[in-house]
Amino acid sequence: MDSIYGISLFVKAAETLSFIDVARTTGLSASAVGKSIARLERSIGVTLFRRTTRSMTLTSEGEIFLQHCRNILEEFHIAKQKLDHISEEPSGPLRITLPLVGPLFNPILKEFISTNPNVQLDVHFSDHFVDLVEGGFDAAVRIGDIDDSRLVRRHLGSFRMQVVASAKYLQARGTPRTPQDLSNHSCLLYKYPSSGKFEEWPLPDWRKITAGTFSHYTVCNAIESLLFLAESGCGIACLPDFLVKRSIAARKLVAVLEDYESPARDLNILWPPGQYMTTKLRRFIDILTETLIM
Template sequence: MDSLGSLNAFVQAAEARSFTLAGRQLGVSPSAIGKAIARLEERLNVRLFHRSTRTITLTPEGTLFLERCRRIFCEIEAAELELSQTQGAPRGKLRVSLPLVGMLMMPTLTAFMRTWPEIELDLDFTDRLVDVIDEGFDAVVRTGEMSDSRLMMRVPGAYHHQIVAAPDYLDQRGTPRMPDDLLSHVCLHHRYPTTGKLERWPLKRGRKDLDIVLPHSAIANNIEPLIHMAEQGIGIACLPDFAVRQQIEEGRLVAVLTDHVQNACAFRILWPSSRQISPKLRVFVDFMAQNLFAGRSAGL
């Protein structure tokens, strides 16, 4: 068991490239990680890491050893999976990376936790491109096309954008009937945190895409402030439908120009192809598809 613990410390340090991060993930001190790896190197009579004051990197021997250790832990995971399947309800930790817009999925995620209390969600919200395997995620939720051959993929659902404003705002400024009418409105824009570019409003006239330079009355790199400003009657915003569904149902926001916004963006859940999909991941995907994207079926 001590050997297994040392192997786990090695894998965590190798994937994090840091004794500090590895210790944080395992709940021990960086020095404990360093000592465990030193004992492992002594037992194997080989150096696994090149160490400097700031970084650690794998030696060629360490790289080979990491691949073998990953296979060992995959076998252990497979054994645990077989046992969990015989025990009934899905359980265990599920580490998932979601985009920042995923914060708006919290009501659905909270409902999932109530439905499956034996599954521990470990959520990481970021818009950066994460490495599912090297960073140790069970699954990653992202939009857009994915081309990593090491990953399996399912599409739990899609969302559309809606242009919305508060009833009071529309009473004061008028309701836009055509895309060009937006030029005289207070437009609230979303900026992508990773690129710094403004998100384009997917406006169309018939089948023709429109590229209108809209007024920049306010800009935010997170969608939640835009929802708040729109609800307060500050301006008009283009937002994902699932993010404003409740506000529209309750009359706090009104969708406009619905015939001139025609697009669909797919959410994708990805996980390492070397692993059999576990019960906990299966119920996660099904639950998100059934509850986040009402009326759109998806599953495994």
């Protein structure tokens, strides 16, 4: 197994040409990565990298070895997955970090727990990006663009933000026709718990509008509470379309400013590359993709 791990480190180093990058993704030190590569070179009697103080490149032997190592790792992972199918039920801890949208994920968590009773699920809801390796997480679901090319990702779906209010509120205060009309309304604003910043509404001149003075506004860092307040006629909110879909269908909410369509936001699940995907993680991803309603 140590040989497989050494080969895995070599493939990462060959793809990034940086021991520091490999160290960052594996939790090792750059020195430990270098020593592992050196042991591998000694065991096969070949120099795999040309290293200088400024750069690192593969030797011709290293290029050939890389191709075979990729095949070895692929076959190893396939073999492990086949054995996993006939092994015992998945068990042990599974750490997942999710965005602060409980209503979207609660049915998924319920389904996973009921079908995988031996897995100790540890769920961390957060509105900021956490480092999966440093945080000890097996996977993360994230909203928006992903800058970290080190992570493997699977696209789960897309959604848009929607401006909504109750019919009761609109009858009492009138319906805004333009974004500028919001300055005369009670707005329900979301504040990110980690940064304290307000969620920007996807409307033209939003910053100019908020630079002025709303007639009244409420700030909250819980999206479920904003939904409740909007349904209760306390003001106008901007919420994900998957969260308000049922409320609109039940006529608890009405969509406003529909001429100003917001850009789609992607939802992805990510996990560290180059590591064997356990059965419990694969089952969580399968349930997530099958159950997620957007």
